[in-house]
Amino acid sequence: MRKKFHGLKKPKIRQDWSKWNLYNLSRMVTPRASNLTFFQQKWLAKSLTRAYHGEQIREGIWTRMFDRRLPAVVPMDHKVLARTDGSDQAAGRGSGLDQDPAAQDESRGRRRTPQPTPHMHMTYHPTERRLDTAIWRALFASSTRQARQFVVHGHVKVNGKKMIYPGYLLNPGDMFSVDPERVLFATGARKYNKNNPDAYEAKSQHEEIDQVVDDDAEDLLEGEEEEGAAKEEEKPKEEEKVEEIPEDPKQALKVLLSRAKQITQAPNQKISGTRKQDLRSFQQEVKRVLSKIRGTKYNSKQPIEETIEGLEETLNTILGKIATASADSPAAASSTPSTPTSSDTTSASAPTTTTSNPQMQDGREDAYNAARDARLLHAALERAQENPVDVRKPYATPWRPREFMSAFAFIPRYLEVNQNICSAVYLRHPVARPGLAEVPTPFAGETMALAFNWYLRRR
Incomplete structure (x- = not known):
């Protein structure tokens, strides 16, 4: 160009x-x-x-x-074409059979000018x-x-x-x-718009690059661990008397990553959307740490151990929140009203503040909100499935139209x-x-x- x-x-x-x-x-x-x-x-x-x-x-x-x-082309009256076999039109212009486009419309009383x-x-x-x-x-x-x-x-x-x-x-x-x-x-839309760094493409680009780098680093670390295990098996027994190497931080990080994945993918574990986001953020943080420590030697004096301890505390905090939420949900379910008793009938006679909205009566509000959230979540999942996020694509995902497209979007x-x-x-x-x-x-x-x-x- x-x-x-x-x-x-x-x-x-x-x-x-x-x-x-x-x-x-x-x-x-x-x-x-x-x-x-x-x-x-x-x-x-x-x-x-x-x-x-x-x-x-x-x-x-x-x-x-x-x-x-x-x-x-000259537009023809479709009613006339359907009523005749075309011989009138074949007579040609000047025969008096064609109508004047500027003829006066008697029904409306005005003159029609041809375009x-x-x-x-x-x-x-x-x-x-x-x-x-x-x-x-x-x-x-x-x-x-x-x-x-x-x-x-x-x-x-x-x-x-x-x-x-x-x-x-x-x-x-x-x-x-x-x-x-x-x-x-x-x-x-472009994945990265250099002319507009504050756009959605610029923000999502960095997140997607970090995700790709972290995934590649994880695969590379797995290959390095397999090669290291094979080399250790081939060493002679005399080398086993060498001073023991301290615990590998990479292995500790991998244990934390596997624990987070197991919690997220557990079929019988009911986790809220907020806790799932926390777990995903935790997994991304662990992967970033793995990518940073690739190819380095470790000892007990390095600050990587402090990072691992901080990650362990973060995971324990998330697990505590999940346990608290799961403990509160049965209590809320058990507190719903059951069959009326004599005490209920006596209390019913007392003046109470009731509303005409059935969604606001006796715990129905929680059920209504839960059903509404479920519908919204289902619709969001369907949209995500139709237009997923894919870092391998050369354009921004989820897909959205290109900038300045609407002014030119017409089909002849x-x-x-x-x-x-x-x-x-x-x-x-x-x-x-x-x-x-x-x-x-x-x-x-x-x-x-x-x-x-x-x-x-x-x-």
Whole structure:
């Protein structure tokens, strides 16, 4: 990509999702033609429009693709077409059979003005047939250059066959598909955004890197322990008389880690969400300590023992909180009201403060809150299962849309897109209708007309 791809002094609109492009769109105006010659006006319009429409296409290739015939259609009344066999329409214009679009509406008493057909907006309609442009229009890539890269790298199929030519011209009915992982990477938020270090991606990046480093360190420590045990078995018996080595801190840390995992994965142990978070945080802390002491020698004077003692105290504190919570839950359950007795009936006659809300009566509030929390937890687990956290992905997880995507998220009429399988069908060629041109463009009709005239004299 060129260095000044998004120029701010001389803005040029590009086919990509970025804050620079969005800023240039917000301050785009139609060029003034008061002090320019007609040739200069055409050249300026060509320069602006070519920066957006197919800037990845070489000028010579686009000049051969240019077609002076601009496709357009005239809407027909579907009721008339269903009522007749088409012979009336075959009679041709001027026969008096076609209706005047500006005829007076007698029922409403007002005159209907016809909408002009924006033919000039169809100047670059041949570029919409290209495979890389269609991928970008279908929201499978964040720019036409990225869509071109996907095609060249073999991540795109057309009608079930791999297509590596980004200039392939689609025909009506062709179906193209992109690898879902590439689509998630292209349209998802970045894992680390260097331009916004306070963003969610920047915060989650450090946590995910620490997790990966800790897991790798744990695997490496396990391999080192196995190799050490094998070497100790192969040593001669004379070496066993050497002074005994003190307890290995790594082994102590591994014991603490295994205890925390057993408590978390115990099937019959009812642990609240807060205690589970404490246990997970404890496991991460143990892994960090393991990664820091990798490949070092230990003795009784090192402060690692103090760290291990602190971790043991932390684990004992968490276990004490879990035991307290489990001891309180049966007591709360036993305190629920049972069958009414005589004392209950006598107390019922006394004036009591009751509410009309059944959820607030005699312990039902706790049951209601528990059921509500269970529903919320179940919904959260379902969302986490559909969109999990995966540190191995090159994009931020859980997946969320890319920044500045909403301003460019639209699909033209000539494409039928299925986002679930990352596939789309090229239904037909784009056309112009009264008041609508199906080739999306940010430029005014005057600018597109000048660009059309520039290429018209070249053919």
